[in-house]
Amino acid sequence: MAKVLGVLGGMGPAATVAFLARVQALTPAQGDQDHIRIIADINPQVPDRNRQSDAAEATLGQMAMRLRDAGAQVLCMPCNTAHAQAAGIRKVGLPFIDMIAETTEAAAAGGAKKIGVLATPGGEALYARALQGKGVKIVRLTGAAREAFMSCVHAVKRGDLGEGPRAEMRRLAATLVAAGAEAVIAGCTEVPLLLGAGDVSVPLVDSAEVLAQVCVDRCK
């Protein structure tokens, strides 16, 4: 039975639009009517998830409530970092597809025992816990690589999808592989705008792709 998907978006805006396109691409469709109905709140003004955690949680809760009242039946949020504030969303009582849990599940299913994570500090902390729960070691970005990663994320948020940030993101993924990662999680929805599976020598598990596929499976 088809369900209406509610999307808490805008973190960032380009990543949300790429996610919506991904959901459509993964939906078997011969025409408009075969697609999932999606109500998306693309809100780029959600308070900073790292610095104003409580305010962010309250805003996400309000967004979830409005999506529910507008007709959404299943919720998702294509932003890994903001899952630290997912409690506000869960309170509204709709099924919420957990991007961190689903991506960790998909990555661990490949059998890797050491998995690299390309994520913000907040997102990385969520993946560290989730991977540990699966008995998998996390390979992290550190020092200058961590700063370089955040520069790439901000480049996307500025609209720069050029070769500069792309090359940098490839280099960061290679750093994780060199440190022993047998798979790499693209654990920030800005990452796939710069990095594809063909850019990494080990399996790349894209959190946006995993989430999109689960959304299609649940709502189609």
Add this chain to the structure above:
Amino acid sequence: MAKVLGVLGGMGPAATVAFLARVQALTPAQGDQDHIRIIADINPQVPDRNRQSDAAEATLGQMAMRLRDAGAQVLCMPCNTAHAQAAGIRKVGLPFIDMIAETTEAAAAGGAKKIGVLATPGGEALYARALQGKGVKIVRLTGAAREAFMSCVHAVKRGDLGEGPRAEMRRLAATLVAAGAEAVIAGCTEVPLLLGAGDVSVPLVDSAEVLAQVCVDRCK
């Protein structure tokens, strides 16, 4: 003062996502917070605008009401054909940006006295009236060209953005130019997914681009 934009979408789904990306591309932004908040109802199950006009109008009215109640302050609908049923949307009392009127205005501003229109039969009828109001003659697709156009639109709705429909759409635009069009309106939101300004020998006025720009101007 920033305003929340409500988007009545899904007609079709790919065109709506392309429109959302266009709004973002046209927004001057250094980071997430600079973007417009958008609440989009991407509803691919709106009843057929050509065959079930009354049902479509009722559904669009409900969508507009839900967007309003979810916090939208300005409404738009990136589907030209569905503007025939816009009365249902206008009833909810929010400002509604009229894609047909804005595109006609932009096209006529270029000074052309004969303008070609790439649109569905329903969309074409709306443009015929709007262009007449500006004292501009419309150049229409006819016969086999009309059927070929609808095949291109359905190709996009099936997810086919390949060279086949692209070449066909270029040919159709050229047909309008050969018939005297001094400018061409891409009057169906599927058209820009196949045809760019560089593909046409006269100015191409893309209704999706015009609408996106007006939305940025009004909501930013």
